[in-house]
Amino acid sequence: VRPNHDRQDSSRPTGTPTVECRGEPHVDHTVDLTGLLRSLAAEPTVGEAMRRLTEYTVEHIPAADAAGLTVPRAPGRSPGQRP
């Protein structure tokens, strides 16, 4: 599973509980973590949840143009071991 998500549209989605922080480091930027948990828990498989996580990250972290997940290639291998 290598779920990755690139920002397709730089405009912010409406209704998300975030505060724009790009260029304004003094502004507190929050993410709806309960919403994240619910969103991931609603997915039927770990793979789907991973894909949703990358989408959620790009939607809620304005500075990120893309998000992805790197997974250990095979069970039992050392984490991060080269393929």
Next chain:
Amino acid sequence: MTLSDTVDALQYALGGPCVTALLEPGAVQHADDLDHEDRWPQFASAVVQQTPVRSVLSYGLAVDPERPIASLNLSATRPHAFTPDTVRVTADLAGQATIALAHLAERQTRLELDAALNTNRRIGAALGILMARHRLTHEQAFLRIRQEARTATGN
């Protein structure tokens, strides 16, 4: 191939903050300007040459550091794109995501074990019927079932 796919492929081949985050799940790996990055020089050079990405932020997602689930990687086309505030907020997000993914993985494993157990019970019942009806040994009955299964699936 998405931007993240490209960055992912490069770091698998050359190492990079995403792989380091898998190896050291407790720490945030932040390459804030790939044009001037000393920790992962090969990765930084390749990313700068092949993509517009200039900042990478990676978090290891792991309940058990020996068995990391994944690393969450954020990319930006600007250098210094991720402020300390963004780093902190993303760490919170990564922590919650770790809990959710670990829970889902356990649920998925449980469901798979349940399914395997049910299948095993049915095979056990079928073995018993064959052994009684045709006076077969356990091994003979098992071979008969395996043969039937192969015939049915064409293998």
